Amino acid sequence: MNSPEGLKQLLQEAQIPADSREARKLPEYLTLLRKWNPHINLTASTEWHVLRPLFMEALWASRFHKKTGSHLDIGSGAGFPALLLKILAPQMTIDLVESRSKKCAFLESAADLLQLDGTRVHCTRLAEFLDKETRTWDCISWKALKLQTRDLLRLRRHAHEQTEFWMFHGAEPAVQEPKVLNEKFRRAHREDFPERDNWHLSVFHVKHDPE
Template sequence: MSTPQQLLHQGIDQLGLTIASQTMTQLECYVAALQKWNAAFNLTAIREPKDIVIKHFLDSLTVLPHLKHDTLLDVGTGAGFPALVLAIAQPQLQVDLLDSNSKKTRFLRQMVAELALNNVRVHHARVEQANLPPQAQVISRAFSSLADFCQWCEHLLAEDGVLLAMKGQYPQAEIDDMPVTMRVLSSTPLRVPFLDDARHLLVLGRA
């Protein structure tokens, strides 16, 4: 059986991504730190090291080829998924991480410091109360329904900005409930290495 570290390397190869050795070291440190903090602070319900690599890290990396701008806001980021992983993998990407849970934002700030990430800012706030400049890309992963995602984040979105929603099965019922001010621009199936579960990336824009 592969170790979590080997799974991370193999999964990145399967995704066709080119990751520098220093970046791989940062990702491995992030995996180790998450396991350590999770034991004390319950940052994520997923606890098995291999599941953490597959369901958090590799799942996050599947969206990397689909980012169209050099800035990204992650709302309800939790322990940093997907955007902290994306910020490590793509250092030229400027990332803002937003979460209302102080334990999680404390962990995120620790990671930013430990990994010397100059392209990441952490914000402790509720998304509907966040005071940030208009964003070109706002992403969420298992954060809320599409209707809530649109409602809570519309004030953060630039006029031509997009919402990126990472979902499991194609969420037709959620799409039907979206506000009329927003529409689905595209839907892309995602394949996570070593995982059979369905994954989709929906791109939403103003109607």
């Protein structure tokens, strides 16, 4: 099965109406991915057996997303799953932080061509981005990277009481020092991705330091 046919079938399985905005924009994203991938290696392959788990992950994760508010994604890469979450939740605003210029160019092009209003791409390292920011976000996510302790602690300053920290991870937490994560954050829940063995989404809130 080729990728466009596979995605069409997947959207049918997810009961996304064929005439919906999502059913239109997700294939448009796939078209862009297939066009850009030979030049900048966004994914290992654009064969459907490689892409299916990535699209599935976004559809699965969207079940736990609040759909509105503000979202910060760190190390956004090809946009899995953050850019797809934006397609599935158009009301939210999202900041995508990615340090690799070629992948930033892809994200910017995708956001523009898919008309994803409220999407901002920041081509910089997280520390440099936070140096210039005073905002807080409702959701902060990262995947395919191990968050450095200094960055994890700085992110606490950009959270409010209800901010959700989304960590996609395997057997081990995706942070430099799990002890610090356990000391400074409390896990609200963990979801197990059914399409991949030992792959999880853990959602955390900030622990408030005692007065």
